[in-house]
Amino acid sequence: MFALKLLDRLEEALIGLLMAVATVVIFASVVLRFLSSVPHVQDVAIRLSMTWAQELCIFLFVWMAKFGAAYGVRAGVHVGVDVLINRLAPRPRKIVVMIGLLGGVVFTAVVGTLGAILVWEIGQTDQTSEDMEVPMWIVYLCVPLGSYLMCFRFLQVVASFVRTGQVPHRHLAPIEQPQPVGEQTTGSPSEARSAKQGPA
Amino acid sequence: MNAALIFGLLIALMLTGMPVSISLGLTVLTYLFTMTQVPIESVALKLFTGIENFGIMAIPFFILAGTLLTQGGVARRMIHFATTMVGHLYGGLALAGIIACALFAAISGSSVATVAAIGSIILPEMVQRGFPKRFAAGVITTSGALGILVPPSIVMVLFAVSTNTSVGKLFAAGVAPGLVLALLLGFTTWLIARRRGLPRLPRASWHERWQALREASWGLALIVIVIGGIYSGVFTPTEAAACAAVYSFIVVVFVYGDLNLRQVPRALLDAAAMSSMLLYIITNAVLFSFLMTSENIPQGMADWLTAQGLGPISFLLVVNVLLLVAGNVMEPSSIVLIMAPILLPVATRLGIDPVHFGVLMMVNMEVGLCHPPVGLNLYVASGITKMGITELTVAVLPWLLTMLGFLLLVTYWPGLSLFVPRLLRL
Numbered sequence A: 001m002f003a004l005k006l007l008d009r010l011e012e013a014l015i016g017l018l019m020a021v022a023t024v025v026i027f028a029s030v031v032l033r034f035l036s037s038v039p040h041v042q043d044v045a046i047r048l049s050m051t052w053a054q055e056l057c058i059f060l061f062v063w064m065a066k067f068g069a070a071y072g073v074r075a076g077v078h079v080g081v082d083v084l085i086n087r088l089a090p091r092p093r094k095i096v097v098m099i100g101l102l103g104g105v106v107f108t109a110v111v112g113t114l115g116a117i118l119v120w121e122i123g124q125t126d127q128t129s130e131d132m133e134v135p136m137w138i139v140y141l142c143v144p145l146g147s148y149l150m151c152f153r154f155l156q157v158v159a160s161f162v163r164t165g166q167v168p169h170r171h172l173a174p175i176e177q178p179q180p181v182g183e184q185t186t187g188s189p190s191e192a193r194s195a196k197q198g199p200a
Numbered sequence B: 001m002n003a004a005l006i007f008g009l010l011i012a013l014m015l016t017g018m019p020v021s022i023s024l025g026l027t028v029l030t031y032l033f034t035m036t037q038v039p040i041e042s043v044a045l046k047l048f049t050g051i052e053n054f055g056i057m058a059i060p061f062f063i064l065a066g067t068l069l070t071q072g073g074v075a076r077r078m079i080h081f082a083t084t085m086v087g088h089l090y091g092g093l094a095l096a097g098i099i100a101c102a103l104f105a106a107i108s109g110s111s112v113a114t115v116a117a118i119g120s121i122i123l124p125e126m127v128q129r130g131f132p133k134r135f136a137a138g139v140i141t142t143s144g145a146l147g148i149l150v151p152p153s154i155v156m157v158l159f160a161v162s163t164n165t166s167v168g169k170l171f172a173a174g175v176a177p178g179l180v181l182a183l184l185l186g187f188t189t190w191l192i193a194r195r196r197g198l199p200r201l202p203r204a205s206w207h208e209r210w211q212a213l214r215e216a217s218w219g220l221a222l223i224v225i226v227i228g229g230i231y232s233g234v235f236t237p238t239e240a241a242a243c244a245a246v247y248s249f250i251v252v253v254f255v256y257g258d259l260n261l262r263q264v265p266r267a268l269l270d271a272a273a274m275s276s277m278l279l280y281i282i283t284n285a286v287l288f289s290f291l292m293t294s295e296n297i298p299q300g301m302a303d304w305l306t307a308q309g310l311g312p313i314s315f316l317l318v319v320n321v322l323l324l325v326a327g328n329v330m331e332p333s334s335i336v337l338i339m340a341p342i343l344l345p346v347a348t349r350l351g352i353d354p355v356h357f358g359v360l361m362m363v364n365m366e367v368g369l370c371h372p373p374v375g376l377n378l379y380v381a382s383g384i385t386k387m388g389i390t391e392l393t394v395a396v397l398p399w400l401l402t403m404l405g406f407l408l409l410v411t412y413w414p415g416l417s418l419f420v421p422r423l424l425r426l
Helices: A002-035 A042-047 A053-075 A090-124 A136-140 A142-164 A189-193 B002-015 B020-035 B041-049 B058-069 B073-086 B092-105 B111-128 B133-148 B154-163 B167-196 B206-231 B237-255 B261-294 B297-307 B312-326 B332-349 B354-369 B376-385 B389-395 B397-412 B414-423
Strands: none
Touching (some): A053 A142, A053 B261, A090 B020, B002 B020, B002 B297, B020 B261, B058 B111, B058 B237, B073 B111, B092 B167, B133 B167, B167 B206, B167 B354, B167 B397, B206 B237, B261 B332
8 A cells, every 4th residue: 555655656746847847947948048149148058058958858748748647547637528428327337437447458558568669679779869868768668667557547447446436537627726815706716626627 | 441440449439438548549559450561569659759849848838837827816917907997898897807818818728727717716706796697607608718719729739730830820820810709709798788787897097907907917928928939039839838837937926926835746746637638648649640641541531522522611611510519529639639630631622721720620619618518618617606517508608609600700711810920921
C-alpha cells in the first residue's frame, strides 16, 4: 500500500514539475533573446544563448504527456463518448464499460512493448538529439515507461470497477480557487469544481 | 471500403466509452496489424514524434495560464469594468457579462474556463439583482463559447497543427467573427431584456469607468502581451503562451493574491493533467491521420465528392451538418483532431480557404459546447447555478439560435474571417 501511495505522489510530483520547468525554460529563453539586443548585458546574454530551449521543452512535455496520461486514467480526466453507455441497463452497461477498460489495458500494453523494443534498438545505435546531444534512447524511454504505468493504472481501474462498479470520473474543474474574498459572490465555486470539464 | 472499416471500428470502440485517444490508437493498431504490411514498430516511434512539434507546445502553456487565471481576481475586475461601461442599458449586467466573456476569451484559450471564470462571479450577482435565473444562465453559457473563437484559442492551435495552417493567421481570423458574435449575442440579450423590462443599473461616470479600467489593466495587459507579441513578431505563439503563463502566475499570486504559493503545485498538476490528456489525444490522432493518408482516404473522399458534383456551397452545408452531429457525441478537441485533416483537403480542392474553414469549424464547435448531451459549457453553468441540464437547454435557446444564424453567416461570408488576416498582411 505504501509503495502505491509513493508511486502516486511521485507521478504527481513528476508531471507538475515537468510543467513548471518547461514554462521557466521557455520564459528564460525569451528573456535572454531580449537581453541579447540590449547593450552592456548582450555579451553575457549571447554567451548564455538557449538555442536548446525548444528541444528541451518538447522533450519535457512529451514526458509529461506520457506520465500525465497515466495519472489521467487514475483521475478520470480522459474524455470519452458516454452517450450510449449512460442509456444502457446496468448489466449490459457493465459489460460494455469493461470492454472499454480492457481496450485501454491492451493498447497501453502493446504500445509499451513496442516502445521497449524501439528503445532497445535505438540503444544499439548512437543516435543523439540535435541540440542537446542526449542519447535518443533515454529520450524515448518515456514511451515504454509511461505506457506500462498507464497500463497498470488501467488494471487498477478494472480492479476497482469489478469491486465497486465505479470508474473514476473527476472532470477536472477549471476552478481551483479559494473562496473569493470581498465581493458578494453567493455561489460557491466548489459547485463548479464538480462540474464537467474539458479542454475546450 | 477501407474507410468504412476504419470508421466503423473507431465508432464501435468509442461507443464503449473508451477514451477517445485509446479508441483512435486501437483502431490504427488493429488495422495495421490485420490489413497491412506497415511495420508496426513504427507506431511506437510515431507516438513520440507525433507531438515533436514546438507549435503544439503552446497548448500546455495556454492551459496553465487558463488554470491560473480562472482564480477570480482577473475575471472580477473585468466584469466590473464591463459593468461600468454598459450597466445602464436594458439587461445591463447581462451585457456586461458578454463583454467580460469576450475580454476573458482574449486572454484564455478555453471556453469552459471562460464560463467558469466569468459565470461563477456574475451569475450569483445577476440573480441577486433580480434577473431570472434562466436568462442569466443562458447568456453566460453561450457567451462563454467566445473562448474558442476569440484568440488565443486552444482548439485553433489544434486545428492549425493537425492541418499545417498558420496559428497566427487563424488567431487573427478569429477576431472579427468573435466581435460580431459578441455583438449579436448582446443584441439578442438587449431585445429580450427590453421586452421583459429587466433591471438596469445607474449609469457610471467616466471617472468610475477610468478607475475600473485601471483596476482591470493587469488582466487586460495580457491581451497586449499575447496578441501584440505574436503579431509584432516579438515571439512565436508558443513563446507567447509561456510568457502568458508566467505573467498570469505573477498577477494571480503576487498582485491579486488569489492563490498562495502553496496552492501553486495543485494548479500545476491540474494543468499538467489536462494538457497530458490533450497531448495524448493529439498523439493518437496523428497516428490516425497517418493511417488515413497512407490509405489515401482524404483524397478518395475528395474525388468522390467532386464526382458527385458537390460545389463549395453544398459541401459546406454538409460539413456543418456533419460537425453539428459530431458535436452531439464528442467534445471539440477530438472532433477537430479527427475531422480537420480529413475534411480540409476536400475543402481546399473546392477552393475554400483553410483559414476560413478553420473559423467555420470553431463556430460549429461553439454550438456543440452549448447544447446537450456533451456541451461542456452547460455542465459548468449547471454546476454554478444548480440548474438541471434540461432546464438549461431551454434557457440557452434564444442565444443558441443566434449562434446558428451566425454560423450560416460565417459559412457563406468568407470575408468576415479573412478580412483581419488580410489587413495584417499575414
